[in-house]
Amino acid sequence: VKKRILLLAGGQSGEHEVSLRSARSVLSALPRDQFDVTPVVISPQGRWLAPGDTQRALESGEAQGGGDLVLHRAATAEGYDAVFPLLHGPMGEDGTIQGLLTLAGIPFVGSGVLGSAVSMDKVMTKQVLASAGVPQVAWRLAVRREWQTRPEEVRARAGELGYPLFVKPANLGSSVGISKVNHAGELERALDLAFDLDRRVILEAMTAHKPREVEVGILGNDAPIASPVGELRFDADFYDYETKYTEGRATMHIPAPLPPEVAERVRTLALAAFRALDCAGLARVDFFYVEQTGELFLNEVNTMPGFTTTSMYPKLFEAAGLSYSELVTRLVELALEER
Ligand code: ADP
Ligand code: MG
Ligand code: MG
Structure with missing residues (x-):
């Protein structure tokens, strides 16, 4: 039936x-x-x-x-x-x-309450992954009430990270509400924007060099597998909403041209993150790779990544030999699987 x-x-x-x-x-x-x-x-x-x-x-x-x-x-x-x-x-x-x-x-289909909630919140994700030994950029949390009543404390936290830095609503996606802050003078606008969208805001340090952005797909429940690694390239200051959704602004490279040991590290770290966050079904795990130093930082885990036929997640598994239609079928099977 x-x-x-x-x-x-x-x-x-x-x-x-x-x-x-x-x-x-x-x-x-x-x-x-x-x-x-x-x-x-x-x-x-x-x-x-x-x-x-x-x-x-x-x-x-x-x-x-x-x-x-x-x-x-x-x-x-x-x-x-x-x-x-x-x-x-x-x-x-x-x-x-x-x-x-x-x-x-x-x-x-996908992660349960715990994995979804923790992965959605960029601060909670960082805390959990830190305890799992996954490398991440330095960050600070600020909540709306602090920004309204003690802005100097929030400014001081930004100062600890140094500039440029990123300001993001903790619980959003598609780069909505995210700003790259080049100096202290740009901080207020960025924080106002982020706090309009969320009660919790994360401030994140940038790596010394502009990082490459590499992503990997995870598929499975308690025995997950990792896809090949993909890379996004674009001609913009960062991967903002417009660059993400305007045709032709970004290109996907699958597999990412990376030294094999780096790609393997990406896959291993992504699987560790998937387990640590108690994800299920699927996730796309995104990293920053600093070519100059060989450093990898986990950026975020998306438990329901973009899923058009040209989106990164399905393309990554297509490269692994699973067609789009086989992939969605597999996801439903995983949802029905005894765990
Ligand atoms: P979203 O969940 O909205 O995709 P991300 O945390 O992935 O938010 O940030 C969106 C984009 O902003 C990233 O793909 C990257 O281009 C840029 N970015 C975010 N944080 C940093 C950071 N700490 N260092 C460098 N670039 C960043
Ligand atoms: Mg996201
Ligand atoms: Mg992202």
């Missing part, structure tokens, strides 16, 4: 549109002889769109229409064998939807 799959897309984060694009690809790739797939788009306001509105949202890339709150529709998922929560960012990739599905008792 065919497995009934509920594909959730859109969602309430700044990565709503990216998710719709990924969902279109997944929808057309899940083999119809094995799966009966029902897509549901969640509007930016957290509404569960009806089939007609969902269809229109997938086609136009813009969710319109009302519906019940997702919370009230959790039980709807009961009729399905598994859910594919193809949602990025807060209220989707951060453990919230995963908690709802766990309560509803339905298997789902």
Whole structure:
């Protein structure tokens, strides 16, 4: 019998549109002889769109229409064998939807509450990975209330890291709200922007040389495998939203031209991170590689990475011999696997 799959897309984060694009690809790739797939788009306001509105949202890339709150529709998922929560960012990739599905008792693709929540928060990720011995850049945490009431303390933390530095909302993605701060004079604007989007903000040191950006895919539950390593190259100060999503601004190189021992270190560290964070199903683990010194720093772990047919994660596994359609099939199998 065919497995009934509920594909959730859109969602309430700044990565709503990216998710719709990924969902279109997944929808057309899940083999119809094995799966009966029902897509549901969640509007930016957290509404569960009806089939007609969902269809229109997938086609136009813009969710319109009302519906019940997702919370009230959790039980709807009961009729399905598994859910594919193809949602990025807060209220989707951060453990919230995963908690709802766990309560509803339905298997789902990807990490559970713990792995999703910890991996979504850049500060929590750094703390966990530090205790697992994974190399990372120096960083500091600031919370909104501190910035409002004791800004000099936050400035001092930035000063400890030195400039340039990066300021990021702790719980976002797609480079939304991220600034490269070149000197103290640019700090206020960067912090204001990041605190508009999140209560927690991370300040991160930069490496002495502009790092190369390499990424690796992980697939599996408790016996995960690592893909070949890929590299992103782009002509911009950093990999910002525009560079990420404007056609032709960045190029993917798979496999990344790296010394074999560096690529092996990337894969080993990514697997260690996946385990330390209690991830499941899939993750894309991103690193900075400083060619001049040979240093590797883990940047972040994305538990629901971009998933269009041209996204890095599926491309990495394609290079490992797994087609896009085989990959999504495997992800559903992993969701249904006894653990
Ligand atoms: P997101 O989760 O939004 O993708 P990242 O932490 O990956 O956020 O940051 C986005 C981009 O910003 C990175 O791909 C990189 O180009 C740049 N960047 C972020 N942090 C640093 C850092 N500490 N040093 C150098 N570049 C950075
Ligand atoms: Mg991210
Ligand atoms: Mg990133």
